[in-house]
Amino acid sequence: MTDDPFIEAEYCQFTKNGQAACGDNVQIMKLDDGRRLLAAVCDGLGSGVKANVMANMTGVMSLRFLESGIVDIREGMEIIMDSLPMCSVRKISYSTFSLLDWRLGELGRIIEMGNPAYIHLRGTEEVQCVCERKIVSKHWPDREVREADIDISTGDRIILCSDGVTQAGLGSGGDLAFGWRRRGVLACAQDAIRANPDISAKELARVIAERARDIVPGGCLDDITCFVCYLRKPRLMRVLSGPPFYKERDAEFASLAKALGEEHTLVCGGTTANILERELGRRIEISMDDIRKAGKMPPAGTLRGVAKVTEGVLTLTRVTEELDDGNSAEGQPGPVSLILQMFDAHDAVEFLVGTMVNEMHQEPSMPQDLDIRRTAIRRLANILRRQYRKRVSVKFF
Amino acid sequence: MDKVKVEICCGTSCYLLGASELVDIELRLSPDIRGCVEITGRPCLELCERENIGQAPYVRFNGNEIMCAATPEKVMARIVELAGEGGSSC
Numbered sequence: 001m002t003d004d005p006f007i008e009a010e011y012c013q014f015t016k017n018g019q020a021a022c023g024d025n026v027q028i029m030k031l032d033d034g035r036r037l038l039a040a041v042c043d044g045l046g047s048g049v050k051a052n053v054m055a056n057m058t059g060v061m062s063l064r065f066l067e068s069g070i071v072d073i074r075e076g077m078e079i080i081m082d083s084l085p086m087c088s089v090r091k092i093s094y095s096t097f098s099l100l101d102w103r104l105g106e107l108g109r110i111i112e113m114g115n116p117a118y119i120h121l122r123g124t125e126e127v128q129c130v131c132e133r134k135i136v137s138k139h140w141p142d143r144e145v146r147e148a149d150i151d152i153s154t155g156d157r158i159i160l161c162s163d164g165v166t167q168a169g170l171g172s173g174g175d176l177a178f179g180w181r182r183r184g185v186l187a188c189a190q191d192a193i194r195a196n197p198d199i200s201a202k203e204l205a206r207v208i209a210e211r212a213r214d215i216v217p218g219g220c221l222d223d224i225t226c227f228v229c230y231l232r233k234p235r236l237m238r239v240l241s242g243p244p245f246y247k248e249r250d251a252e253f254a255s256l257a258k259a260l261g262e263e264h265t266l267v268c269g270g271t272t273a274n275i276l277e278r279e280l281g282r283r284i285e286i287s288m289d290d291i292r293k294a295g296k297m298p299p300a301g302t303l304r305g306v307a308k309v310t311e312g313v314l315t316l317t318r319v320t321e322e323l324d325d326g327n328s329a330e331g332q333p334g335p336v337s338l339i340l341q342m343f344d345a346h347d348a349v350e351f352l353v354g355t356m357v358n359e360m361h362q363e364p365s366m367p368q369d370l371d372i373r374r375t376a377i378r379r380l381a382n383i384l385r386r387q388y389r390k391r392v393s394v395k396f397f
Numbered sequence: 398m399d400k401v402k403v404e405i406c407c408g409t410s411c412y413l414l415g416a417s418e419l420v421d422i423e424l425r426l427s428p429d430i431r432g433c434v435e436i437t438g439r440p441c442l443e444l445c446e447r448e449n450i451g452q453a454p455y456v457r458f459n460g461n462e463i464m465c466a467a468t469p470e471k472v473m474a475r476i477v478e479l480a481g482e483g484g485s486s487c
C-alpha cells in the first residue's frame with residue numbers, strides 16, 4: 001500500500017497587484033483513499049473579491065457535481081453558467097475553468113472552458129490526449145467546452161494554469177507581444193524537469209508561477225495560478241512516538257527507526273529517544289544553538305544518520321495547530337519548522353505509536369493526560385490526511 | 398582540564414516547568430567561563446518519572462550531579478563554582 005503510486009496535487013498562486021483577494025480559485029479533492037483526484041482551477045472574470053467569489057462558486061460546484069456523479073458534468077456546466085451573476089454592463093460574468101477527474105488505473109478526464117489548454121508531460125515529452133470532444137453550451141452558445149480523455153502513467157505530470165500565467169508579460173514587445181503563452185509555460189516546465197527529473201508537483205508549480213510573476217518587472221498584473229499533479233512513487237517518512245508496550249519490542253522498534261534515514265525519520269518524545277539511543281548505541285545531539293532556535297519550545301536534536309528528534313506532546317500539539325491553521329514553516333520555532341518542512345517534503349507518513357503509558361501520565365492527579373499521545377497523533381494524522389492529502393497510516397506498537 | 402559538562406533536560410515535564418528559561422545561560426556567562434563549559438540538551442533525563450526527587454526542570458552537571466528546580470541563576474552559579482574547582486588552566 002505504501003508503495004502504490006501517489007497522486008501529488010499542489011498549486012502555487014499569486015494575487016494581482018493591489019487586490020485583496022485572488023480572482024482565481026483552486027479546489028482539490030481526493031476520494032477513495034487517495035485513488036481518485038478531482039481538481040478545479042477557476043478564473044473569475046475580472047479580479048478582486050467579486051472574481052474570487054465567482055471562481056470559488058464555480059470550483060466548489062463543479063467538484064460537487066463530479067463527486068456526486070448524479071449530474072452529468074455537461075449539465076452541471078450549464079447549471080453553473082446559468083447561476084453565476086451577470087455583469088449588467090458587459091452582459092458577461094462567469095468564471096473560466098479547468099477540471100480534472102481521474103481515478104488511478106482509468107483514463108483521466110479534463111474539461112476546460114476558457115482557460116489555457118492543459119499540459120500533459122511524460123518526462124519532458126508532451127503527451128497527446130486519447131480523444132477530444134468539443135461541446136457547445138445549450139444556453140450560452142458563445143462558450144465552448146473542450147473535453148479530453150488522457151492516459152496518465154506513473155511519472156506523468158499534468159499542468160493547469162489560469163491565463164494570468166500564459167498571458168504574463170503581454171504587450172511588452174519582442175517575444176512577449178502575446179504574452180508568455182502556453183509554449184512558454186511548456187518550455188519552462190521542460191527545463192525544470194530536465195534540471196530535476198524528480199521535481200515535486202509543489203516545486204514545479206512554484207517555479208512556473210514565479211516565472212510568470214517575474215517575467216516582466218512590476219509584479220502580478222493579473223492573478224496567477226499554476227496547478228500541477230504528479231503521479232509519483234510516494235516519498236515516505238516515518239514518525240516514531242512513544243515507547244513500545246512490550247520492552248521486548250524495543251529492538252524491532254529501533255530497526256524500524258533506522259530503516260529510512262535521517263531526512264525521512266522523526267522521533268517525537270524523550271523516552272522514545274532514549275530507547276533508540278540505547279538500542280542503537282548512538283547519542284542524540286542537541287546543541288545550544290538548537291536550544292536557542294527553539295525559543296520557548298523544547299529543541300530538536302539529531303540522532304546522526306538515523307533521525308531528527310524532538311520532544312513529544314507539546315511539539316506535536318503545536319505542529320497540529322499550525323497545520324490546522326494552514327501556516328507554513330517560515331518563522332516558526334526550530335522544531336516546529338523542522339517538522340512542518342518534513343511533512344511538506346513527503347507524500348506518505350507512517351506513524352509508529354508506542355503505547356506504553358508514561359508513569360507520570362498515570363498519576364490520578366493528571367487523568368486528562370491519559371492517552372494524550374494517542375489522541376494528539378490521531379488528530380494530527382487526520383489533518384494530514386484531510387487537509388494536506390497525505391497518505392497516512394498509524395500503527396500502534 | 399576537562400570542560401564542565403552541563404546537560405539541560407529538553408523533555409516535556411522539564412519544559413512545562415520552565416526549562417526554556419535556561420536558553421540564554423551560555424550568553425549570560427562571562428567569556429572566560431564560557432570557554433570552560435560545554436552546554437548541551439538531552440531528550441529526557443528520565444528523572445521526571447522518579448519519585449522522591451525535587452521538581453523539574455532538571456540539569457545534570459558532569460554526567461552525575463543533578464540539579465532540581467533549575468533556574469538560570471542557580472545553573473550559572475554552579476557552573477562558576479565547578480569551573481573554579483577545575484583550576485585556572487581552563
Ligand code: FES
Binds near residue numbers: 410440444453455
Ligand atoms: S522531562 Fe526532564 S527528566 Fe524527563
